[in-house]
Structures are given as structure tokens and as C-alpha cells.
Amino acid sequence: MNGAEFAQQMFNGLSIASIYALVSVGITLIFGLTSLVNFAHGEFMLIGGYVAVSLAAVTGGSAALVALPAILAVVVIFVASERSLFRFTLKRPINGFLISLGLIIVFQSGIAEIWGASPLNLEPLVSSVFSVGDLRLSGQRLLTIAITLAIFASLFFYMTRTRQGLALRAAAMDRETAGLMGVPVPRFVTLVFLLGGLLGGVAGVLLASLFPLTPVLGSHFIVKGFAIALAGGLGNVAGALAASLVLGLGEALIAGFGFAAWTDVTAFLLMILILLVRPQGFFKGVEAPH
């Protein structure tokens, strides 16, 4: 691998890391407040991608008409699942986890029923390719990275500079005390699901323009997203961002050496190892698995 190839892989890795970041920050936000691990997160995100593909076929591909309804659909699914299912399992996170396993089956089969099992693609919103020296930077990947950066910049502003963000972080640290201080915790639980849906919806649409969609793609992203959230310390947004970068770039390197089929196994093994050896992650989170 020479310098240019290395830089090319790093660029590709950066766009994959963007998707991972959008997924894992959603997971970490929801976990931080509810201790719930929603394994159907990946399937919910996938719905966004599939809705975008269907809309593109109908409307002819105007970006706003494709992306916004798709993101909205994911947000609705997230909030509805919280309101109708997960709010009853706040005291027993294991039941919430089991329910999310049931949701995986429902959504995977539902996607196969509606859209079929063969891979589907979304035409890239930006089809131009920029050349910088030997590097070929696809516009779609650049757009993915730019959108992700913009989203996280606003998320950080929201969480660190607004009263509501402060209250959200307080509730994540200690739900009970924050509640006593007047933070409406149940409303915030719905809010983190809304945020998770927003990030997941964007991830789903961007994903559809980078990879062909299949109904089982969701379970790969959830395991990786969870591994990342874990490595970053569950509940820690900045940690999840850093860990996404490490995994995205690491995978691109492994793929660059010709082991693309094995990148998933690496990520799964990584997750199991972290859970075994350093369950609190490499950055401080709200709570370590015990």
C-alpha cells in the first residue's frame, strides 16, 4: 500500500466512520438516560434507507423530497416504540432488550416482505467525483462527512450550551436527583428517542447511497454501533465519536489489505473483548456494564 492508496482508504474509512458515529451516538444517548440497549436500532435506521429508495423511485430524486420524509419516518418509529413499548420496561432493561430482539424479527421480516431480499441502491445525491492528485474523492462520501460534522456540531452546541441540553446531561448522570431538581425525566426519555431517531434517520439515508441495502444489514450496524458506544464508555457522546473514528479507519485499513469480508468478525470480537476486559470503555461513561 503506497501513500496515495493509504490516503484513499482513510478517506473511505472516514465516510464509514460517519455512519458509525450517527448510529452509535444514538445508542449511547438512549442508553445514557434509560440503560436500555435497543438492538432494533439498526433495523429502525434501515427503514429510513428503504423509504428513501422508494421515494426516489416515485419523486425522481429531489434530495429534500427523498431525505426529509425518510428521516421523519425513522423518528416516528423511534418515538412510537418508546411510547408504546420501551416505557414499560424502564425498570427491567433486560425485558426491553428482549423486546428489541422481537422487534428485530418483526422489522427484518417486514422489510423483506415490503421491499424483498435482493439488494437495493439509492442513486447518490451528488454524483460528481473530485480528483486531488492521485486521490479520487466521491462527492457522495464528501457530503456524508460534511453532513455528519454539521450534525455533531449542532448536537454539541445543544448539549453543552443550552439549558435543555444541560438538563439532559444531568438526567443521564442521575435520573432521580435530576427529577427532584425539576427535570421532567419522562419527557426527556421520549426526547432521547427522538434524537436517536433523527441521527438514525440521517444515517439510514446516507447509508442507502453508499452501500446496497439488504434486510439483514441492520444487525451488523447495531453490533458495531454498540461495540463503539461501549468502547467510548456508554453514555459518553464524545467517546462514541472517537471510537467510531478508530473503527471506521481501522476497518478501511483491514479492507485495504484485502480482508474486507473479515472486518465484521473483527468488530464483533472487539466488542466481546471490550465487554470482557474493559467493560467501562476507554472513556468515562455514565455506567459500566456489570
Add this chain to the structure above:
Amino acid sequence: MTHKNSPAIAGAVVLIVLAAALPYAGISNRGLHTAVLVCIFGVAAYGLGMLYRSAGQLSVAHGSLMGIGAYTAAILTQTLGLSFWVCLPLAMMAAALAAGLIGYPSLRVKGHYFLIVTFGFSEIFRTVAINWRGLTNGETGIVIAKAPEPLLFIEVGSRISWYYFSLTALVVAILASALIFRSGFGLRLEALRENESLARAAGVNVARDKIVAFMVSGLFAGAAGAMLAYYQHFISPHQFGSKAGIELILMLLVGGSASLLGPIVGVIVVVALPGALDLSPSQNEIVLGVIFIAIILLLPRGLISVVDINKVRRVKGNKSEARS
């Protein structure tokens, strides 16, 4: 003891006689096929049920443990031409070894985090089975053309003989899990399920007993996998991923894991539903998923708790609620 148990034994005998008479009750060929699958998956479900009921551990990896049994049997048959009766114990041992390995993290990682580890394991198994083409033939899967060889008086080939063979295996599995539950080993598992540090302080070798419990449940899964491979004549990686593991949990929890007959009720519901409702496979999965979610939320002790009220009263409290 004999007094207290005699109605249960009488009930069990009646059930076995009824099950044995099933092929003569005018059942269709398709119905008999479903019955064989019920028995095969039942063996695996009782393996997982033994682990859950005694040691309080759930696992998503048991679908893949079936896969390890199935692939062991298929590969040994294809490359070495071994007999089914040699493959079966080897498949069971391979699955038991893998189960011991999966059980090891349970010593450190608790609750749903352990379930996530097993989820990761099942996806690793599927990816390896897809990509290690030299051993597993990749996504194409492996075909086993032959039927099990005749052994003494046992001849397994026709559908009806498969039914009796798998029914016997299921009865053995149910009896074994009942005996384990009542043994000293089962008692130690129950102690560590209720309070691990207390059990350790009382002299239970927690690490050893937990790993052994995983290995025993692996034996069940391996046997089910080997039977499935020979019965279907075909296996592929996607049969044994995380979805298969979730479905085994579904079978266990839909029926109810606290009583001896709960799991088989769940297996019958899950396996027989497609034929009964005449839905497409994916529609059927949707229905099952919805049932599963409803059971967890509304009926955490499973369907059998509706009929079998005495049992529920006996194990009252939150003992039988979903937990890991």
C-alpha cells in the same frame, strides 16, 4: 416423593402415548413434517431451557450451537464419510466445547450484556460460515444426500421413522432436563442463579458449575443440529445466525420456561404456526415477533401460565420472570 409425583408421571405417560399415536390419527404428510421439526427444535429448546431455568442464563448463541452441531455432522459425513451414529456424538461434543467457551464470559459479564456477547458470537459464527468456503462451502451450503445408516434395530429413513426417532430424542431431552433440575448439580445452579456471591460463599464452585451447565445445554443443541442436518439433507449459514438464536429464546419464553411442559408449548406454537395460518415465511415471522413482544410485556411467565395455574402459584414471585 412417589406419591407427589405420580400424577405428573401418569400425565407424562399419557402425553407420550398420545404423541406416539399421532401418525395413526390421520395426520397429513406436511403435518408429520412439522411434528419432526417440533421434536428437533424441542431438543435444542430444552437445552436452552435447562440453562435458563436452572442457572438463569439466556443466550442468543444457541442457534449457532445448533449450527456447530449441524456443520460438524455435515462436514464429517462429507469429507470422511462417517456414519450418522459417529457424527451425532461428535457433533454434540463440538457444540458442548463451543458452549463452554461461550459460557466463559458469563462469569464476568452479567444481565443483558451477556446476551449481547452471545449475539455477537452468533453473528461471528454466521460470518465465518459464509466466508470460510474451504470448510463450509460458503453461502451455497452443504448437501447431505444419505439417510442415517441402520443401527441394530433402528432404521431412520422414512418420515414416520424420523418422527419416532426425533420424538425419542425429545423425550430423552425432557427427562434429562427434569433430572438435572432435581439433582444436586441443579440445586447448586439454582443457588447461584438466586445469589451468586452467596452461593460462592456457601461453597458452590460457581465457575465450574456454570461452565458445565453451558456445556450440557450445548450437548442438546449439538444433537438437534446434527439431526436437523440429516433430516433436511441441507444446511446453510443463514439458518444458524442471530435470528435462529432469537427464535429459540422465543420458543422458550412464549411457552413459559418455569414449568417442564412450557418449552414444548412454545416450540409447537412457533414451528406449527406457519402451516396453521398459511402465511408466507416473512409474514409468519412478523406474527411471531409480535406474539413474542406481547408475551414479554403482558404474560412474562408464558402461555402455559394461563392453563397451568398451580405451577405458577408454586413458583410465585418474580422467579420466573424474564431475566438472565
